Amino acid sequence: MSEETYTIGEMCRAFDVTPRALRFYEQKELLKPIREGQHRHYTNRDRARLKLILRGKRFGFSLAEIRELLELYYVGDGQKTQLEATLDAAEKHHVELVEKREELTAAIGELEEHMTLVRRMLADKGHRAAG
Amino acid sequence: MSEETYTIGEMCRAFDVTPRALRFYEQKELLKPIREGQHRHYTNRDRARLKLILRGKRFGFSLAEIRELLELYYVGDGQKTQLEATLDAAEKHHVELVEKREELTAAIGELEEHMTLVRRMLADKGHRAAG
DNA sequence: GTCAGGGTTGACGTTTACGTCAAGCTTGGG
DNA sequence: CCCAAGCTTGACGTAAACGTCAACCCTGAC
Numbered sequence: 016m017s018e019e020t021y022t023i024g025e026m027c028r029a030f031d032v033t034p035r036a037l038r039f040y041e042q043k044e045l046l047k048p049i050r051e052g053q054h055r056h057y058t059n060r061d062r063a064r065l066k067l068i069l070r071g072k073r074f075g076f077s078l079a080e081i082r083e084l085l086e087l088y089y090v091g092d093g094q095k096t097q098l099e100a101t102l103d104a105a106e107k108h109h110v111e112l113v114e115k116r117e118e119l120t121a122a123i124g125e126l127e128e129h130m131t132l133v134r135r136m137l138a139d140k141g142h143r144a145a146g
Numbered sequence: 147m148s149e150e151t152y153t154i155g156e157m158c159r160a161f162d163v164t165p166r167a168l169r170f171y172e173q174k175e176l177l178k179p180i181r182e183g184q185h186r187h188y189t190n191r192d193r194a195r196l197k198l199i200l201r202g203k204r205f206g207f208s209l210a211e212i213r214e215l216l217e218l219y220y221v222g223d224g225q226k227t228q229l230e231a232t233l234d235a236a237e238k239h240h241v242e243l244v245e246k247r248e249e250l251t252a253a254i255g256e257l258e259e260h261m262t263l264v265r266r267m268l269a270d271k272g273h274r275a276a277g
Numbered sequence: 278g279t280c281a282g283g284g285t286t287g288a289c290g291t292t293t294a295c296g297t298c299a300a301g302c303t304t305g306g307g
Numbered sequence: 308c309c310c311a312a313g314c315t316t317g318a319c320g321t322a323a324a325c326g327t328c329a330a331c332c333c334t335g336a337c
Contacts, residue, residue, distance in 0.1 A: 022283080022284080023283095023284075024282095024283070024284080033325080033326080034284085035324095035325060035326065035327085036324080036325065036326095038285095038286090039324070039325060043324095052285095052333095053284070053285050053286085053332080053333095054283095054284060054285075054333095055284085055285090070249065070253060072206070072324095073206060073246070073249070074205070074206055074246075074249075074250065074253075075203070075204060075205055075206020075207075076206075077323070077324090078323075078324075079323090087257070087260070088260060090264065090267065095268065095271050098264055098267055098268050098271075099268065101264055102261060102264050102265065102268070105257060105260065105261050105264070106261070108257065109254065109257055109258065109261065112250065112253060112254050112257065113254060115204070115205075115250060116247060116250045116251065116254065118201065118204070118205075119205065119243065119246060119247045119250065120247065122201060122205075122243060123240065123243050123244060123247065126218070126236060126239065126240055126243065127240065129218070129219055129236065130233060130236050130237070130240065133221065133229055133232055133233050133236070134233065136221065136224060136229055137226065137229050137230065137233070140226050140229075153313080153314080154313090154314075155312095155313065155314085164295080164296080165314085166294095166295060166296065166297085167294080167295065167296095169315095169316095170294065170295060174294095183303095183315095184302075184303095184314070184315050184316085185303095185313095185314060185315075186314085186315090203294095208293070208294090209293075209294070210293090
């Protein structure tokens with residue numbers, strides 16, 4: 016089921032990234048494609064991770080931070096202590112993300128205010144031109 | 147009223163940035179403090195812009211992008227064509243921010259799902275240990 | 278057989294966003 | 308007078324995240 020793999024070229028086309036970037040992420044231990052001789056075979060797990068990587072980048076996280084975030088999604092051997100540690104870290108990250116969203120909401124609000132102001136200025140000009 | 151200015155050191159303490167960063171932002175035309183001889187005097191306008199700069203950075207925008215964003219908040223001479231252009235750009239940016247917030251919401255949702263999963267795994271372990 | 282179309286590993290180059298000196302001015306305090 | 312504190316302008320250094328070669332291997336098509 017989850018047996019399908021993808022070449023580096025397929026991954027690049029699917030996610031609009033360069034081979035260099037994928038190899039770089041691998042070197043930074045963000046991806047671990049299967050090796051068949053020299054060649055790489057990316058699994059669905061790699062696809063999922065890459066999605067998270069690219070999303071993380073859009074939110075301004077460094078690759079080092081993203082690497083930690085990816086670990087939140089890895090339950091490892093499922094040991095209790097490990098799960099608890101994961102959950103702990105996940106909660107911290109959750110708080111971070113929620114705060115970020117609040118700040119983003121504030122920014123959106125300010126921009127809307129400003130746009131309203133500019134619209135009023137434009138309307139004003141219209142009246143005076145018509146008057 | 148809006149006459150108060152601040153030295154570079156005061157700015158640094160207030161916003162937790164280095165002098166180097168402020169000079170760098172000035173070089174990139176993100177800030178334009180008043181010059182008295184050699185020395186810089188930051189106005190309240192500079193403070194407002196710096197807030198936006200730092201916020202933009204937290205959201206992963208480059209300084210070049212932030213510079214454009216700052217221009218959205220500058221109404222210039224208030225010419226109709228200029229105001230319309232500003233409004234146009236502001237609307238585009240607004241869409242961008244809203245999309246970003248939606249993506250962030252999705253990310254938060256996924257993280258919450260994962261946390262629920264991990265919690266269930268932990269609860270499971272508890273039951274088996276107790277059983 | 279050779280040739281284009283993939284893939285591979287180095288290894289050096291580049292951009293962004295500053296850090297980190299060096300060398301110098303100026304101003305209040307003792 | 309001298310000094311520390313704070314400011315200034317260069318100018319070189321650096322970390323992150325790749326870009327961009329070069330040089331090589333493999334495979335299927337003609």
